[in-house]
Each structure stands twice: as structure tokens, then as C-alpha cells.
Amino acid sequence: MSETGSARFAGRFLDPSLIARTYRDPLAWMSLATDLVPIAAILVFGWGATPLVALYWLENLIIGAYTILRLGGAAVVSFINLATALFMIPFFTFHYGMFCYGHGLFIRSFAGGEGNGGGAAPMDLVTWALGSGDGMLWFVGLIIVTNAVFFLVDYIGRGEFRRTDPPAEMFAPYGRIVTLHVAIILGAFIAIATDERLLGVLILIAIRVLFGIVLSLLRRMKLDGGLGKLAGKFAQPV
Structure with a gap:
């Protein structure tokens, strides 16, 4: 994609x-609400950075499990997909x-005195993340249920499994880990620099909410048929 094309796409x-089209869909609001729920964890349960990044790490595991389901769904379409x-x-x-x-080892080590310890298996x-x-x-x-709804509505109900590309499905979740990694480093740097945890x-x-909004917009563009193969790689919305 050329520089001009990239700018046009970003615009x-x-x-x-x-x-407006994106947020006429209740599923987009469901995704946004799920992304905002950690604020309640801060206010109600007094969460700090450690349980928050542990939750996002667990979310990556959940996304991985649904990716396996998506790959399995694509397998029923053709012999090539099955192979x-x-x-x-x-x-x-x-x-x-x-x-x-x-990444989990990095997160637990990054947590330091707040959450370090335990075995390396x-x-x-x-276990550490769930108890953090x-x-x-x-x-x-909530994350499991949200992903289940999108899986049933989009992947099964709208027949995405018939049109999906297994290699694209396999690589789609990695961007989430990179986003989380960057967010952790950026958030920690600002917290240290300002002494404001x-x-x-x-x-x-x-950062996670913004990432989720972008995914919801990509999903809408995919449903509108205006994104082509790129959407198949990145437009999983939760």
C-alpha cells in the first residue's frame, strides 16, 4: 500500500x-463495554497495574482458544482448508x-513485588494471573462470553467460516500481544516518570479501548465489504 493509500485508509x-454505522450495532457497544469494565475493577476492587495486565494476558489466551475454534470451523469448508x-x-x-x-513470564516479572513468584510452568x-x-x-x-457472542453471530451466523483464510486467522491474534506489550511499557514509563501509578x-x-474501537471499525468495514483481505487478518473485534 502506497503512502497516499495508507493515509487515505487511515482517514x-x-x-x-x-x-455511526459501527455503533448502530449492539455488538460494537458490547465490545466497548467489555473494554471499559476494568475501570470498575479499579474502583470496586482497587486493582492496580498487576491484575490489569494479568487480565489482558488471560484475554490473549482466550483469543487463542477462539482462534483454534475459527481454524476448526474453516476446516469444514473444503479439503484444502481441512488439510x-x-x-x-x-x-x-x-x-x-x-x-x-x-509474554506471561515477562508480565509476572514486570509485576515485581506486587505479583512475582510461583513456578514457571x-x-x-x-494460576498467578487468576489470583492476581x-x-x-x-x-x-465476561471476556469469554463476549468472544462467544461474536463467534456465534459473525463467524457462524454470518457464515464467515465459509470465506475465511486459515493463515490469516492464525496470525490475527499476535497484534494483540504486541499492543499489550507496548501499552505495558508506555504505561509503566509514564507512571514512573510522573510518580502516578x-x-x-x-x-x-x-490503549486497550482505542485498540478495541479500531477493531470494531475494521469489523464494520469488513461487513460493508470495503476492506478486502486486510479485514480478514485484523477485523476480529474483541
Whole structure:
């Protein structure tokens, strides 16, 4: 994509009609509400940065599980997709699992005195993340339900599984991990520079919310048929 084309594409996100169409869909509001719910965790349960980044890490695991379901759904369309999925599902499970494992170790280490400790096995990281903040299971459950709704409505109900590209499905979740990684570093830097931990936490949430809004806009563009293959790679909305 040329520089002019990239600028034109980026400008579409500021199109009022696109924003209006996006948020006429109740699912877009559901996605936004799910992204904003961590604010309640801060206010009600007194969450700091550690449980927040642990929640976002657990969200990546949930996204990975739904990606496996999406790959499995694509497998029923054709023999080529079936053969591709039989290779990609175990490959993705291992590769994405190791990616999340390394990121989980980084997050727990980054938590320092607030949440460090425990074994290095994958389930030790999951146990640590689930126990890092009060009410964590409720928030994880909400993310699971939100993803289930999108999976049933878009992927199954709208027949996305018939049109999807298995390689694109496999690579789609990695952008979330990169976004979270950047958000953690940026939020921590600002928190340290300003000596305001709450500010760093709010920045983490703001980056995640902005990322979710972009995904919702991409989803709308995909549903409108105006994004082509690019949407198939990035327009998973939650």
C-alpha cells in the first residue's frame, strides 16, 4: 500500500458515517463495554497495574482458544482448508502458546513485588494471573462470553467460516500481544516518570479501548465489504 493509500485508509477511521454505522450495532457497544469494565475493577476492587495486565494476558489466551475454534470451523469448508487446519492448529497451539508463555513470564516479572513468584510452568502462570486481583474470574468470564457472542453471530451466523483464510486467522491474534506489550511499557514509563501509578493504569486501559474501537471499525468495514483481505487478518473485534 502506497503512502497516499495508507493515509487515505487511515482517514477512513475518522469518517463520521463509518463511526455511526459501527455503533448502530449492539455488538460494537458490547465490545466497548467489555473494554471499559476494568475501570470498575479499579474502583470496586482497587486493582492496580498487576491484575490489569494479568487480565489482558488471560484475554490473549482466550483469543487463542477462539482462534483454534475459527481454524476448526474453516476446516469444514473444503479439503484444502481441512488439510491446512490439520497442520495449523497444532502449529498455532504450540507457537502461540510459547509466545503467550514468554509474554506471561515477562508480565509476572514486570509485576515485581506486587505479583512475582510461583513456578514457571504454564499453569503456574495461569494460576498467578487468576489470583492476581479480586473478582478476576468475573472479568475473565465476561471476556469469554463476549468472544462467544461474536463467534456465534459473525463467524457462524454470518457464515464467515465459509470465506475465511486459515493463515490469516492464525496470525490475527499476535497484534494483540504486541499492543499489550507496548501499552505495558508506555504505561509503566509514564507512571514512573510522573510518580502516578493510577495514571499508568488508566493509560493501559485507554490503549486497550482505542485498540478495541479500531477493531470494531475494521469489523464494520469488513461487513460493508470495503476492506478486502486486510479485514480478514485484523477485523476480529474483541
